[in-house]
Amino acid sequence: MEKYYTFRIKRYLPEENPSERWDEFRIKLNSMERVLDGLVKIKETKDGTLTFRKSCAHGVCGSCAMKINGKNRLACQTLVKDLPELIEIEPLPSLPVIKDLVVDMTIFYEKNDKVLPYLINEEPPPERERIQSPEDQHKILESITCIMCGSCTTSCPVFWASKNYLGPSALLKAFRFIFDTRDRATDERLARITGENGIWRCHSIFNCVEVCPKEIDITKHILKLKRLAVKKGFTGGEK
């Protein structure tokens, strides 16, 4: 079943004057099509200058996060049939815009780098795999599904207010390693996430949980980090 939709898109074309405007495009889409299909169709048939990121087109690469009808989501995972006829699209909030729906994610990635985002274990590895029980693996199961699309951090009011805040995505990454039984750098990571820009700034607003396209309960993970930090005496950065 095909239907007309109006895509109202916030444009930012820095080489034009004025550089900012809203454009409306009316296009026909079928009930299986996604917002990303609509954007592609507009670019292909109406305005080649319309710019957005895309790659996998089925919710695993994290390229096409944007604000759709007021909520951060993946354009490739949002079916138009689930939206009203007027679809309003903006870039992810609170990051510098490069062009149209493409934001500069440098700050976002930098937060991630601050939590030592890699497995650290300097003990000589055994000949075979390190043993990890299914129960222990399940502790990190949700956190390893993060695709780093940026939806969570850019929906967080604390991040909006202070770009120094590590934000939900980076904290989730810290969780992923802290709760991995194979990792040995818990204290270093706790020191990094318990300072003034770390976990204590999370006020459990749950915006991140609401927007996460992988349905990760990020706030719950941050709460677990807080509990561990208290237990280990990391209440204000350094022990």
Next chain:
Amino acid sequence: MEINKHYFDTVIIGSGLAGCRAAIECIGNGSVAVLSKLYPTRSHSTAAQGGIGAALGNEEEDSPEWHTYDTVKGSDFLGDQDAIEIMCYDAIPTIIELEHMGVPFSRTPEGKIAQRRFGGHTREFGKAPVRRACYSADRTGHAVLFALYEQCQLKGVKFFQEFQVLDIVVEGDTVQGIIAMNIKDSSIHVFEAKAVIIASGGYGKIFKVTSNAYASTGECLSMLFRQGLPLEDMEFFQFHPTGLYGLGILITEGARGEGGILINGKGERFMERYAPTIKDLAPRDMVSRAILTEIREGRGIDGKDYVYLDLRHVDKKILEERLPEITTFCKIYMGVDPSESPIPIVPTAHYAMGGIPTDIDGRVLKDVDGSIVYGLYAAGECACVSVHGANRLGCNSLLDTVVFGRRAGKSASSTLRTATKGGVKKERIQIVVDCINMIKNSNGREIVASVRKDLQAAMMDKCSVFRTEEGLKSLLEEIKQLKERYKEISIKDKSSRFNTELLDAVELGHMLTLSEAITASALQRTESRGAHYREDYPKRDDENWLKHTFVFLTDKGINFKFKPVKITRFKPEERKY
């Protein structure tokens, strides 16, 4: 135009599994840069679902010898057995190393890496399916890619993200470096190097229905081909049996590994007729042909052009724990809950067996005699070692990327001390810049999307699972016409900031070149083998065609040479499952 110059000992194109694994190998031996046209973790490796193969024997008895045999047989005896043996024996330490690097594999009750069944993987040389695919639920590619990228970060690999490669510069017998564009501002960057490793992935986007990402367009292969370097076995392109109907989104073979079955419109488990021993877990070429045969003969669902993948009888807990991602895909995109309804599926363009010919150490070959391009390496889907021959087995691609990514990195590093620094000439840069400006300044009447759509539709129609001489010949004509139309394309976006329309145009030119190489290769191979099925030549013909195709672009057009298959242990036999 201002040119930004960089020097790195090793430059790697692509930040998927092969690129990241190569980078880890190179970083201790000199400076390394990795270029990606995306942000690294968005590389298409991340979409791999089902598993990575290794005869760990964690769940039941297994051996690398059986793995080798299965891969040889799966390749329809076109794979080079020396390379296959290396891969299957290296698989075990490779997976263990990945685990040590932090890959969050799913676990057995004893805490070992969990393994499951996959198509074409058997015990005792074909007797029954074996649990060989190591997995992290159905997000294995994502789990491995993140771990490798994280290790690259730990070791200080320098990434140039959102850089589009425009040319790979080979002068004489030696690579000099690459020319790339920073997508953010269209600035031109020249990377001179001693070694260049191409790990740019596949090119499924030349087909209309594909599991591949938008980024999988294959320009790096075309760049070499246009310089007169060969591509190998391009006629072999894999169609994955289970793509979501109408979308092509991948539903892992692991779904059948966990007990899923295929059923036709009459409710029959039709794979029993095509592969009586391993049924739904037959190799992908056979299952894809079986599905399309059922559909052609009117046994699709309600006589339509799809069949069902049925998971209703699979334990809900298994769906939740081992197949959560595909369960979600079905719900989101099809409105189908696999525990309650069967999933409509149809084959989808998935994987290129062919590619840049290399030896077992990733060195790029410039001819069938084994001569190489100094300093140039390739690994992963863009390369053809050949371990997959005419048909790749599921969970062997991730393995290929990591094993040969490492080997390419190692051999690149080992020659750094004696290699000379590459130099990219001004004239060469000027040609690239002129090409870009030509696209930007064109006033032609064609648009990129229209040419691309026609190409994708034609390739799907005439060069997919079933092929004929007539179809391929008319396809070659169509591609010629599309190339003429391509000369007339113009773009609306003339800006220098994040100009994706310009990049689409650049990619399309290369897609046309590659499509021609594929179609011509398919036309000349007058036999059926693995994924290449010629309706007019339905039998495998070992007497004439047990050899690799090398396709070249010469002044006089497309030309072919052939390289014998390396056969060590397993003599070609009839392929039955």
